[in-house]
Amino acid sequence: MTSLAMINAAAKRLKGHARVTPLLSSPFLDDLAKRRILVKAECLQHTGSFKFRGGWSALSALDKSARAKGVIAYSSGNHAQGVAHAATLHGVPSVIVMPSDAPQLKIENTRALGAEVILYDRASEDRDAIGLALASERDLTLIKPFDEPQVIAGQGTVGLEIAAQAAELGVTSGEVLVNCGGGGLTSGIALALEAQAPQMQVRTCEPDGFDDAARSLISGNIERNSRSSGSICDAILTPSPGEITFPIMKRLCGGGLVVSEDEALHAMALAFLRLKIVLEPGGAISLAAALFHGDELTSEVAIVVATGGNVDPVIFTEALRRFT
Amino acid sequence: MTSLAMINAAAKRLKGHARVTPLLSSPFLDDLAKRRILVKAECLQHTGSFKFRGGWSALSALDKSARAKGVIAYSSGNHAQGVAHAATLHGVPSVIVMPSDAPQLKIENTRALGAEVILYDRASEDRDAIGLALASERDLTLIKPFDEPQVIAGQGTVGLEIAAQAAELGVTSGEVLVNCGGGGLTSGIALALEAQAPQMQVRTCEPDGFDDAARSLISGNIERNSRSSGSICDAILTPSPGEITFPIMKRLCGGGLVVSEDEALHAMALAFLRLKIVLEPGGAISLAAALFHGDELTSEVAIVVATGGNVDPVIFTEALRRFT
Numbered sequence: 001m002t003s004l005a006m007i008n009a010a011a012k013r014l015k016g017h018a019r020v021t022p023l024l025s026s027p028f029l030d031d032l033a034k035r036r037i038l039v040k041a042e043c044l045q046h047t048g049s050f051k052f053r054g055g056w057s058a059l060s061a062l063d064k065s066a067r068a069k070g071v072i073a074y075s076s077g078n079h080a081q082g083v084a085h086a087a088t089l090h091g092v093p094s095v096i097v098m099p100s101d102a103p104q105l106k107i108e109n110t111r112a113l114g115a116e117v118i119l120y121d122r123a124s125e126d127r128d129a130i131g132l133a134l135a136s137e138r139d140l141t142l143i144k145p146f147d148e149p150q151v152i153a154g155q156g157t158v159g160l161e162i163a164a165q166a167a168e169l170g171v172t173s174g175e176v177l178v179n180c181g182g183g184g185l186t187s188g189i190a191l192a193l194e195a196q197a198p199q200m201q202v203r204t205c206e207p208d209g210f211d212d213a214a215r216s217l218i219s220g221n222i223e224r225n226s227r228s229s230g231s232i233c234d235a236i237l238t239p240s241p242g243e244i245t246f247p248i249m250k251r252l253c254g255g256g257l258v259v260s261e262d263e264a265l266h267a268m269a270l271a272f273l274r275l276k277i278v279l280e281p282g283g284a285i286s287l288a289a290a291l292f293h294g295d296e297l298t299s300e301v302a303i304v305v306a307t308g309g310n311v312d313p314v315i316f317t318e319a320l321r322r323f324t
Numbered sequence: 325m326t327s328l329a330m331i332n333a334a335a336k337r338l339k340g341h342a343r344v345t346p347l348l349s350s351p352f353l354d355d356l357a358k359r360r361i362l363v364k365a366e367c368l369q370h371t372g373s374f375k376f377r378g379g380w381s382a383l384s385a386l387d388k389s390a391r392a393k394g395v396i397a398y399s400s401g402n403h404a405q406g407v408a409h410a411a412t413l414h415g416v417p418s419v420i421v422m423p424s425d426a427p428q429l430k431i432e433n434t435r436a437l438g439a440e441v442i443l444y445d446r447a448s449e450d451r452d453a454i455g456l457a458l459a460s461e462r463d464l465t466l467i468k469p470f471d472e473p474q475v476i477a478g479q480g481t482v483g484l485e486i487a488a489q490a491a492e493l494g495v496t497s498g499e500v501l502v503n504c505g506g507g508g509l510t511s512g513i514a515l516a517l518e519a520q521a522p523q524m525q526v527r528t529c530e531p532d533g534f535d536d537a538a539r540s541l542i543s544g545n546i547e548r549n550s551r552s553s554g555s556i557c558d559a560i561l562t563p564s565p566g567e568i569t570f571p572i573m574k575r576l577c578g579g580g581l582v583v584s585e586d587e588a589l590h591a592m593a594l595a596f597l598r599l600k601i602v603l604e605p606g607g608a609i610s611l612a613a614a615l616f617h618g619d620e621l622t623s624e625v626a627i628v629v630a631t632g633g634n635v636d637p638v639i640f641t642e643a644l645r646r647f648t
Contacts, residue, residue, distance in 0.1 A: 016492075022346055022368060027409075028436065043600040044346060044365075085351075112352065168340075272640075276367040276602040276633030309600030313648040316596070317641050324637040 001244070002149045004195040007156035007188065010057040014157055017089065018053050019045055023165040023303075026274040033291050036301045038171065040162055041277050043309030047113070049235070049283070050158055050185055050307050051082030051145075057154025058143045059086045067092050072140040074127055076102040078235055078308050079145040080110045088114030095140060097131050103312065146184030147242035155185040159192025162303055166197065173199035174301030177257065177286035180204035180213040181236035183245030185307065190252035200303070204249070204256040205286040207233040207264065212240045213249065214256025222246050232261055232315060235282030235308055257296055263288040268316065269323035271306065280311035325568070326473045328519040331480035331512065334381040338481055341413065342377050343369055347489040347627075350598040357615050360625045362495065364486055365601050367633030371437070373559070373607070374482055374509055374631050375406030375469075381478025382467045383410045391416050396464040398451055400426040402559055402632050403469040404434045412438030419464060421455045427636065470508030471566035479509040483516025486627055490521065497523035498625030501581065501610035504528035504537040505560035507569030509631065514576035524627070528573070528580040529610040531557040531588065536564045537573065538580025546570050556585055556639060559606030559632055581620055587612040592640065593647035595630065604635035 024039045042050040059067060070093035073083040080096045087094035096110050100119040111117050120130050135142055144151065162176060176193060178186045183204075190202040204213040210231055215223040224240040231237055241249060264281045267288035271279045279287070283306055290302040348363045366374040383391060394417035397407040404420045411418035420434050424443040435441050444454050459466055468475065486500060500517060502510045507528075514526040528537040534555055539547040548564040555561055565573060588605045591612035595603045603611070607630055614626040 019346060019348075022343060024343075024368060028433075031436075041368075044348060048600050109352075112355075269637075272602055272637070276372050278596055278600040278602060313593075313596070313644040317644055320637040320641055 002152040002156065002188065002191060004191060006149065006153040007160060007192050010150065010153040011157045011160055013060040014053060014056055014154065017056055018157070020161055021045055023162070024275045024277070028274045029270065029291065033294055033302065035294065035297070035299070037290050038166060038169070038301065038303045039275060039287065040158060040303065040305045041275070042158060042305060042307050043277055043279055043283055047078070047081040047085050048308055048310045049078040049082065050155060051078040052085060053157055054151035054154035054184060055079070055082035055086035055143065058148060058150040059090050059092070061150040062141060066141055069139045069141070070094060071143050072097065072131055072135050073143045073145070074131055075145060077106060078310060080106070080115070081113055083143050084110050084113040084115035095134060097127055146182030146238070147244045149244065152184050152188040152245065154188070156188030156192040158185065158305060159189035160196060162189070163193060163196035163200070166303060171301050172197060174299040174303055175254065175297055176200050176202045176303045176305065177205050177289050178202055178305045179236050179282055179285045179307045180206055180256070181238035183213065183241040183249050185305070186213070186253065187245040187248035189305070190248060194252055201254045202252060203254045205289045206236065206256060206258055207231050207285055208258055208260050210237055211256065211258045214258055216241050216246060217250065217253060217256050220250060233264060233282035233285060235280055235310070236285070257289040257293055259285055259288040259293060263292045265319040266323040267291055268319040272320060273324060277306065278309040278311065278316065279306055280308050281315065283308035326476040326480065326512065326515060328515060330473065330477040331484060331516050334474065334477040335481045335484055337384040338377060338380055338478065341380055342481070344485055345369055347486070347493070348599045348601070352598045353594065353615065357618055357626065359618065359621070361614050362490060362493070362625065362627045363599060363611065364482060364627065364629045365599070366482060366629060366631050367601055367603055367607055371402070371405040371409045372632055372634045373402035373406065374479060375402040376409060377481055378475035378478035378508060379403070379406035379410035379467065382472060382474040383414050383416070385474040386465060390465055393463045393465070394418060395467050396421065396455055396459050397467045397469070398455055399469060401430055402634060404430070404439070405437055407467050408434050408437040408439035419458060421451055470506030470562070471568045473568065476508050476512045476569065478512070480512030480516045482509065482629060483513035484520060486513070487517060487520035487524070490627060495625050496521060498623040498627055499578065499621055500524050500526045500627045500629065501529050501613050502526055502629045503560050503606055503609045503631045504530055504580070505562035507537065507565040507573050509629070510537070510577065511569040511572035513629070514572060518576055525578045526576060527578045529613045530560065530580060530582055531555050531609055532582055532584050534561055535580065535582045538582055540565050540570060541574065541577060541580050544574060557588060557606035557609060559604055560609070581613040581617055583609055583612040583617060587616045589643040590647040591615055592643040596644060597648060601630065602633040602635065602640065603630055604632050605639065607632035
């Protein structure tokens, strides 16, 4: 179980390796949202998303002999790149199991970051079986994307930075809006803030039709999405919150926020215009919630975690065309 | 004359008001450039460019009674927004004299940041006469865009941050590539590095056809551009280096680098893909020089100052369409 001590220990291991990303703002966004908006720009993290933190935390927590044998991860996106880069920087091999229909650019990037990419056919092959066979054959350690205490601890370092950076601006309370897939980042930040900024509360942000976290927080049980694809917010289309992450979320998070894909694209365009950062749709949901769902917020300050920027240029161009 | 003491004093006045922008990097850019590339992301500064530093430095250096009467600046772009925002945050009025054919968005942004915008007709009116009349009538202080010691001192704080942030990464030498208009930023950074990182050398970066700094550094005299418009790099189309800035540049800078507009657009696309930041053409010249003119560099590390991100969405889209 992830504790504050584990998050603090992860922060020490990450120091000098992960970036302390800036907390950005713009008077134009404040005016639009009618409250103060602070944006934690994790798109500027290594590999373009917060996932590098969890990858580095997990890698650096392994004992040396296990680490030397290498790691394996399943991912078609940001977790793949985060783990691959963290492994390469540790000088150890990584194997990433990706669906053969993943975007070619993501496959190429993951390879370029030093991973061995194993492709499988989503329709006919079982990802877990392939992964388990490889892990056992080569004695690799599996790094799960969210339901893994050291990954949660790594993502939780975002919460430590938010508490410290907001305090420098005189902000000690507010709602912290987090894009939520399996809940690794959400639960890690919630644990960090419980200790470091107890007057801040985390709220999950999801796209329409993939609101498993919001529904789970209402029912008190882990609820599932009815589909697993069909959104431009590919970074956060996890079937449900995790077995480890959800109890933390249930204890600490406020109600979930749900936004439309158009609102996410609009938020991407405003982040381009006003903050000069690049967000992917799944990384802009939280900003969309702050800008367009202000009536569902209660605090004077909304702290938005902008989780990633690995977006297809065609989708980014569409956001600019429609919303600038 | 700007001194290190003035830059240090400006840094104290800017603390908590200007952002310490991050020093970014990507293994993909290092591979492409065949050397280590560090990118000082000043596009993430308040108002989207480094100009806020100079504006804040000049405003905060005025004596209180002069400041209370207000300031005036001539600018169609980044200096306008930097001065307007700095004045508004100081609670004093600002007047910005802009050409009536400036982009509507820049005029609106400058107004929204709190300035009174006075438009003039480039063809039939004399900007300086309008500005001087207004300044004298209302007792406003003129804040020049570059040939002003306190503005140079403010821009020089970028150099202090580069020296400190690079040292944290173990880097104490290299070439520092700076987009150069009138030379306020260039000379300020050069002065700061002379004291804080004497093994780093500043090199100016300009677009084809507007290489006044490069030619001035060769001849040893202030040379002028033959035209003052007709480039997408509008942020840095100054007719010549300044009377105050050039002697500093001449003493401290290496040879100037000149890149094409296409190379600037290509660099913008790579900054989007690999760094997740938004650059304007005039803000991407230095990155283009590092990526595409490596044979003109001599150091193992190139530190690129990415000076601004206030780009028209149409131009940004063109960069993505052609170079991603």
